[in-house]
Amino acid sequence: MNHRYQALDNRPLFTPFFLLMLAIAAIGAVFLVIRFVTGIGTVANLSGGYPWGIWVVYDIVVGTALACGGYALAVTVYLFNKGKYHPLIRPALATSLLGYGFAALGAFVDMGRYWNAYNMFLPWQMNTHSVMLEVGLCVATYVLVLAIEFSPTVLEWLRRQTGWQMKADAWRGRLDKMLFFFIALGILLPTMHQSSLGSFLIAMGYKVHPLWQTLHIQPLLAVLSAFTMGFAIVIFEGSLLTTGFKRHPETHLFSGLGRIIMGLISAFLVIRFAYLAIAGKLGAMFALDLGSLMFWIETALFAYPLAVLASPVKRENGRHLLFAAVSMLLAGSLYRFDAFLITYNPGPGYSYFPALPELIMTVATIATEIALYLFIIKKFPVLPREEHAAA
């Protein structure tokens, strides 16, 4: 019987903040019904030139990158054998499961002919050249894998419910024998689909701004930045949990993650700038247009963590680690927003900004995820147990 993890069940669930999240979720639900009854056009500002708006770009592309905490930690703990980060895994898995689950749901909401979605799973209907197919199948599979990876937590909760102990233990026993395979899948699958999310940009061709159109290395830059965002989100959420629930800070663990982040960002920037130099696009960086402006804002957000975390003192400071992590999350998110939307140009005469209902539905998705996350950590043994309260 493992008492390393605990549910925060001494805390009330229905706090004002939680109720606020539910209220926002409810507003989103209203627009959701309208979307399905009257069509996407009533709630969204999509057009012929901009068929993908924030539902695809935030909910799916950015949202799954923000949900790469499980991926990042799985690689660290299970490939590189850094066991000390193990306690961070369950909360990260909860976030990943929610993030990817809602990304899949968001995909359904965005799909214009969602009732035909099963065609993606029919072998004779699959177009194996299609990046979208890869993303769809891979994300769907990964959600299942995350659920399996999270099931030890659920089984631990289950065994404490009256009359379920034996069944839960039996299932847990069988699961433990096979878990390594699913963990391995949980490393392979995000590598595949996060890189594919970057590959979307290749077929878009000239529509993607030259500073973001890296053609053959789109998958590399995409997976690299997503992987980095996975580490950053762990620090971000961990910090919020520490202050929000008055828990012990995990600064020394985050410090290690911070060093990993530094290495990854360095690799990202080197590869990106090298590509732009080789492809002769350095001039575009100084074009004094929207593209160059966004490029430098992005680069600054990528570089800030390097500047901050270079100092060993700051690397041991919770506040600096948090700011560095948030900067990285903003950088990675902005990288995706820029490539798909902000500096994206399908031709003269087209423009896009989300409509209010469209944006509220995205915000409502986030609110729902937060609410569910709070529910999960309060009802399930996700967070590491703490004997002494923090000073």
Add this chain to the structure above:
Amino acid sequence: MTRKPDVAIDDPTDFSAVERRLGVSRRTFLKFCTGIAASFGLGTQAAMAMAKAIASPMRPPVIWLHGQECTGPTESLLRSEQPSFEHLILDLISLDYHQTLDAGAGHRVEEIKREAMKKHHGKYLLVIEGAIPTAQNGIFCKIGGQTMMDATREAAEGAAAIVAFGSCASWGGVQSASPNPTGATGAPQFLQGKTVVTIPGCPPNPANFLGTVLYFVTYGKLPPIDDKGRPKWAYGRLIHENCYRRPHFDAGRFATQFGDEGHRQGWCLYKLGCKGPETYNNCPSLEYNNIGGNVWPIGVGHPCFGCSEQGTGFNKPMFSLAEVKTHTPPNAFPNIADRQEPASSTVAAAAAVAGAVVGVLLGATAATGKKLDGKQETSQSGDKGA
């Protein structure tokens, strides 16, 4: 050049003399003047001015020359009906020389012409009907032993105004069709340097001639003309711009063969070679023969061949496609960068919400950071080992 009437009328509204002379009621007479004024785009004041001019006994002398022609313009003038048109025109002007209408014949008539030109030197209106052949010193058209070239030059000397009536006089007409062996030219091209009003058409609409003459008689000057000498009031628009079949053109409904379904439905004749899109004239508005009922070439189902337009009539093949010279409303086009869906009006509100969300994120980060600074590091969150 302006001229006032030599004799004033005692009662300006008494048209009894005119009514008797023309055999029409006052009402019909004034209706006629109003109609002509309306063709110019002018109002009732102009109509009254024209009525007074007609009532005035002043009748400018007119010398009417005929060159290479079929007399179509004159004949079309004579076919007009409301009211007794030939009486009107002949009462309005003193037609001192007209080869068709003159009662006399032979050398005596030629003498009368020269006497009239000498007597009214600088005051007569010269009307030219028919083309002027210029090849081989103009031997291809001679009247009384004199070439048309010489006759025209001679008559143009003392003319107060020159009107070329019909396509032949305006630009050469059928004679000038390739290879133009007689060197047929129109009066403006022949009389270089002189202002020549042209009333092209084959035949021209007599109302265009009448209206121009009436304007001259009323105001003592010619109406505004374009660079080819055509009165703008009559020749300022393409037939395509006023054609009653234009909606069919705009909607893509074309007759493709005489007698086919489209032809019987009265669809656009563009595919059959209608030159309306490149011909300037007012046929769709005035029609012909004064009987209404859509009696004009396109109205009776035959494509226009551009009889009044130099370069089109007697030059382009009858059934070849016309060049569409202009696109007036409602045939409007979207620009290359025009797109179908406008952005929603809730964008401003969305921008505000987006800003708020980012603000909340940054605020939470800052607040959390501050709190973290106050926390002590412990060794509690432990390493459980692999």
Add this chain to the structure above:
Amino acid sequence: MDRRNFFKASLGATVASAAAVASTGARARPNLDPAPEAVGMLFDATLCVGCKACVTKCKEVNGMPPVPMGGDVHADFALDLSAQTLNVIKIHTEGKGAVKDALADGFAFEKRSCMHCVDPGCVSVCPVKALIRHPRTGIVGYDADVCIGCRTCMTGCPYNVPQYDYNDAFGKIHKCQMCNQKGVERIDKGMMTGCAEACPTGATLFGTRTALLEEAKRRMALKPGEVYNYPRGDIRKPDSFHEKAAPEYQRTVWGEKEAGGTNVMHLSSIPYDKLGMPPLPERSYASISEGVQSTLYSYLALPAIALGGFTWLVKRNTESDRKGGQE
């Protein structure tokens, strides 16, 4: 970061980069060839008089409603391609816009509809084969019954042709299918496309891609002012001709090579970018995208190898957990 981790990170980055570099070369597929009996159209902007007969005919053949301007329901005034408009005529003006097909102070007409690309981006990106290039005719067709409405085709089309109907809760993608979709099948029945049939000047000409390309080259070789007998309808059996002096054409036919070429080609005397054509290299983006995908996922070989490696590592690293009970 200590030396060991640094080396591990570098190794990882190097492997990843190598894979990326490999994807540029290995298995990169060239542009597709035109279909063996490719049919298409040739739009000569200098012949177009803006009568819009093709727009009306297209709406009639495809059963599409007019797009009213303001409150006037009788006039169709589509601004652009949409769910109700598969073919549209647009105008380009410069300066005073007075002279047809002139560069200075000129105007020109442009026809917009599906280009039926030789190497279609939409077909390449569609996950469920809702868009397919017909193997014999090269016509790019759409099957709404399998379409999931993901709209990736719209991102992959360089001409922004496919239009999803956002205002329909069960919306489809709409685009020209060369009048050969199920229920219409004009090409299969030996007819030509509606727009080519309606066009009074032969600005839209139907025929095989080969014949049309030859015709286009013939026209570009004419001296400006030289009188040419322009065919109307189907280039293989024109229903009539009309004579016209040739203009000064641009030096290239649009659609011969751009992004692999198109079956619907354009001729113009105005530079193509002014008529709204996008900047396209000769290599189609679809071929690059497919090259990357097949390098990484062909036969799922690389993923299988990676999975094998990961499984071995994870198993080894979790050995003690399984031996020692729950983790």
